[in-house]
Amino acid sequence: MTQISERAAAPATAPNLPAVPSAAQPAATTQSAATAVTFAKALNTALADAMEADSSVLMFGEDVGPLGGVFRITDGLTARFGPGRCFDTPLAEAGIMGMAVGMAMNGMRPVVEMQFDAFAYPAFEQVVSHVAKLPNRTKGRVLLPMVIRIPYAGGIGGVEHHCDSSESYYAHTPGLTVLAPATVRDAYLMLREAIALPDPVVFLEPKKLYWSKEVVDLGELRRTFEEGSAPRTIGSAVVARSGTDATLIAYGPSVPTAMAAAAAASEEGRSLEVIDVRSLVPFDDETVCASVRRTGRAVVIAETPGFASVAAEIVARVQERCFHSLAAPVRRVTGFDIPYPAPKLEHHFLPSVDRILDTVDELQWEDGQ
Amino acid sequence: MTIPTNSDSTGTEGGVGKQLLPSPVPVQLIDQHGEARADARYALPDPQALLTGYARLISGRRINDQANALVRQGRLAVYPSSHGQEACQVSAALVLQSQDWLFPTYRDTVAVITRGVDPLEVFTLLRGDWHSGYDPYELHVAPQATPLATQLLHAVGVAHAAKLRGEDTVVLALCGDGATSEGDFHEALNFAAVFHVPVVFFVQNNEYAISVPLKNQSVAPSLAHKAIGYGMPGERVDGNDLAALLSVLGAAVDSARSGGGPALIEAHTYRMQAHTNADDATRYRSAEDVDKWIPKDPISRLRTYLRGLSLLDDAVEEQFAADAEALAASIRAGLNADVEVDPQELFAHVYTQKTAQLREQADLLRDELSREAVQS
Ligand SMILES: Cc1ncc(C[n+]2csc(CCOP(=O)(O)OP(=O)(O)O)c2C)c(N)n1
Ligand SMILES: [Mg+2]
Numbered sequence: 001m002t003q004i005s006e007r008a009a010a011p012a013t014a015p016n017l018p019a020v021p022s023a024a025q026p027a028a029t030t031q032s033a034a035t036a037v038t039f040a041k042a043l044n045t046a047l048a049d050a051m052e053a054d055s056s057v058l059m060f061g062e063d064v065g066p067l068g069g070v071f072r073i074t075d076g077l078t079a080r081f082g083p084g085r086c087f088d089t090p091l092a093e094a095g096i097m098g099m100a101v102g103m104a105m106n107g108m109r110p111v112v113e114m115q116f117d118a119f120a121y122p123a124f125e126q127v128v129s130h131v132a133k134l135p136n137r138t139k140g141r142v143l144l145p146m147v148i149r150i151p152y153a154g155g156i157g158g159v160e161h162h163c164d165s166s167e168s169y170y171a172h173t174p175g176l177t178v179l180a181p182a183t184v185r186d187a188y189l190m191l192r193e194a195i196a197l198p199d200p201v202v203f204l205e206p207k208k209l210y211w212s213k214e215v216v217d218l219g220e221l222r223r224t225f226e227e228g229s230a231p232r233t234i235g236s237a238v239v240a241r242s243g244t245d246a247t248l249i250a251y252g253p254s255v256p257t258a259m260a261a262a263a264a265a266s267e268e269g270r271s272l273e274v275i276d277v278r279s280l281v282p283f284d285d286e287t288v289c290a291s292v293r294r295t296g297r298a299v300v301i302a303e304t305p306g307f308a309s310v311a312a313e314i315v316a317r318v319q320e321r322c323f324h325s326l327a328a329p330v331r332r333v334t335g336f337d338i339p340y341p342a343p344k345l346e347h348h349f350l351p352s353v354d355r356i357l358d359t360v361d362e363l364q365w366e367d368g369q
Numbered sequence: 370m371t372i373p374t375n376s377d378s379t380g381t382e383g384g385v386g387k388q389l390l391p392s393p394v395p396v397q398l399i400d401q402h403g404e405a406r407a408d409a410r411y412a413l414p415d416p417q418a419l420l421t422g423y424a425r426l427i428s429g430r431r432i433n434d435q436a437n438a439l440v441r442q443g444r445l446a447v448y449p450s451s452h453g454q455e456a457c458q459v460s461a462a463l464v465l466q467s468q469d470w471l472f473p474t475y476r477d478t479v480a481v482i483t484r485g486v487d488p489l490e491v492f493t494l495l496r497g498d499w500h501s502g503y504d505p506y507e508l509h510v511a512p513q514a515t516p517l518a519t520q521l522l523h524a525v526g527v528a529h530a531a532k533l534r535g536e537d538t539v540v541l542a543l544c545g546d547g548a549t550s551e552g553d554f555h556e557a558l559n560f561a562a563v564f565h566v567p568v569v570f571f572v573q574n575n576e577y578a579i580s581v582p583l584k585n586q587s588v589a590p591s592l593a594h595k596a597i598g599y600g601m602p603g604e605r606v607d608g609n610d611l612a613a614l615l616s617v618l619g620a621a622v623d624s625a626r627s628g629g630g631p632a633l634i635e636a637h638t639y640r641m642q643a644h645t646n647a648d649d650a651t652r653y654r655s656a657e658d659v660d661k662w663i664p665k666d667p668i669s670r671l672r673t674y675l676r677g678l679s680l681l682d683d684a685v686e687e688q689f690a691a692d693a694e695a696l697a698a699s700i701r702a703g704l705n706a707d708v709e710v711d712p713q714e715l716f717a718h719v720y721t722q723k724t725a726q727l728r729e730q731a732d733l734l735r736d737e738l739s740r741e742a743v744q745s
């Protein structure tokens with residue numbers, strides 16, 4: 001079943017990156033070709049540009065051909081590059097994944113789409129036993145330059161099996177690079193980088209952000225990426241909002257929520273920094289810990305059930321590295337340890353601004369606030 | 370129909386699996402013009418059974434229309450319609466006895482309601498209140514499955530357990546044409562055949578899996594042919610001919626019940642509407658393609674046939690329409706009422722005993738909600 005409700009989230013921007021016009025600074029003030037671009041369009045453009053630049057890049061999966069994918073991320077690719085480069089497969093995720101492994105072994109750079117997070121599970125065996133392990137088994141003789149695109153996480157009112165936050169399964173599997181962009185700019189740059197990487201990448205696309213918009217110049221992003229001057233995204237977290245009192249650490253769908261919480265907190269006189277982790281594996285300890293050392297307090301925010309999750313890993317890493325800078329235990333705001341709820345109940349499950357602010361309030365402030 | 374048993378299928382030279390092969394064209398007993406067609410193996414069902422089935426087709430179509438309208442009104446999150454496939458839906462339910470089990474998919478709402486499950490409990494899933502709204506044991510209907518083909522193995526397990534427990538149970542498991550590409554489909558067929566258990570696999574081939582046409586899904590002579598590789602009989606049936614469906618499915622159910630083992634039945638039908646309301650079918654098929662199937666509608670041919678037998682007249686038709694309307698009205702009324710779901714239920718059923726962690730999380734949510742209630 002495909003359930004899509006158009007719910008644009010607030011654009012999350014990353015102010016520390018090189019000048020990117022934001023909605024607050026209209027394109028007219030620069031002479032760039034910046035326009036309001038959706039997250040979905042940025043991904044679509046990244047795929048098209050990668051296919052244009054390298055004829056070994058292929059795109060396949062379920063409904064990615066003439067339909068353009070149920071989220072339209074592959075829209076127009078079959079028409080432009082032909083059915084040999086972007087095509088539908090029989091309906092079988094293990095088949096898609098296993099065939100991609102073979103193609104990557106034989107000179108291609110496959111990008112595969114798993115239609116929804118929970119529908120990637122039939123391919124789990126291929127991912128865990130082969131995608132993640134073949135390079136290691138063969139001492140690097142076999143490389144698997146492939147990208148597994150997964151529309152993931154919730155907040156769209158989807159029925160069961162359409163809203164899982166499955167990042168922890170992948171992040172727990174050595175050999176997989178796991179990325180989760182949260183901004184339109186990162187959607188483009190990270191997908192380009194993922195396709196160019198010689199290692200296999202699990203590329204998690206937050207569904208609820210597909211229709212979020214940001215003013216970006218895709219042509220400029222293409223140029224900087226292709227000439228190698230774009231800053232590297234894999235293995236690098238970014239400060240999405242600067243602050244001094246505490247650090248909110250988020251990724252993917254939780255970044256806009258963290259940004260909204262920081263905005264609300266600033267109205268109450270508290271200055272929160274927001275870190276967009278964006279690269280779950282490899283993890284950027286340096287950027288995250290530098291922030292926490294500055295602020296002395298941290299809350300990790302993620303949609304995934306918290307138990308044994310990526311959020312748990314981040315808490316552990318920060319605690320280990322920043323113990324002497326901490327004024328309070330590092331806390332988590334995550335989904336509950338339950339199956340993703342039915343649409344009418346999902347708002348109880350998702351990390352909310354209020355739940356984040358409640359948690360921030362509990363960070364042992366000296367003034368007893 | 371005489372369905373060959375395991376021992377028949379071991380075959381002689383040149384004839385391996387021959388008895389297992391489906392008929393070269395789908396079995397049809399009433400054609401699209403409402404004319405009866407003779408078939409050497411399958412007899413027309415009794416006219417009263419067809420009349421009952423006809424009433425169910427009328428209700429089934431009304432349920433599809435009503436559910437589509439409720440999606441437009443925002444009362445259902447989504448609805449995968451079986452418009453045009455009602456004969457498959459109705460027959461899947463009608464060929465079963467009370468002790469039998471039905472394993473439906475997301476598309477099979479009409480089959481589940483025809484089996485007797487309370488429509489409001491069926492719509493719990495699509496209304497977004499919970500993941501499944503009815504008690505599967507009450508009428509032996511498994512929760513509607515979304516992960517494709519996975520339910521087929523559960524069906525095999527239920528049948529296997531029934532066999533071990535000496536129960537007189539047949540399991541009918543539904544899936545679509547696209548789902549036949551999944552590994553679980555093949556594992557289910559093989560398990561059912563090896564353990565020789567009473568499962569009827571019923572594939573509704575509606576020619577599309579979302580946007581992907583059957584020709585991109587399989588190049589086998591038919592989906593029913595896949596059965597013979599597992600040593601079970603396959604059969605093809607006109608999926609818009611209720612008479613043929615009742616006869617073919619009925620024979621497979623009878624055979625399974627009497628120890629004949631599993632069978633694979635492929636019904637040739639067509640998905641007349643988009644995959645769901647969220648899908649835009651104009652991107653991958655033309656209106657003309659869809660229009661070709663209008664004359665093959667399952668309702669119109671049976672209506673012509675039954676009127677020809679004088680079993681159906683205006684008065685009976687009005688009665689059937691009124692019954693369908695009453696059903697639709699009760700669905701509307703039920704779904705227009707707002708049902709509160711207790712958020713504490715989120716934590717209540719994950720384990721038989723709530724873990725300490727879940728108790729903590731439940732308390733956190735209770736506390737948040739009570740503070741919200743005070744504020745507002
Ligand atoms: C394992 C899995 N992969 C993908 C999906 C997404 N999906 C839902 S329905 C569907 C098409 C199924 O087509 P078919 O089996 O022909 O059934 P139909 O919808 O036509 O009744 C797809 C790809 C899913 N539900 N489960
Ligand atoms: Mg189908």
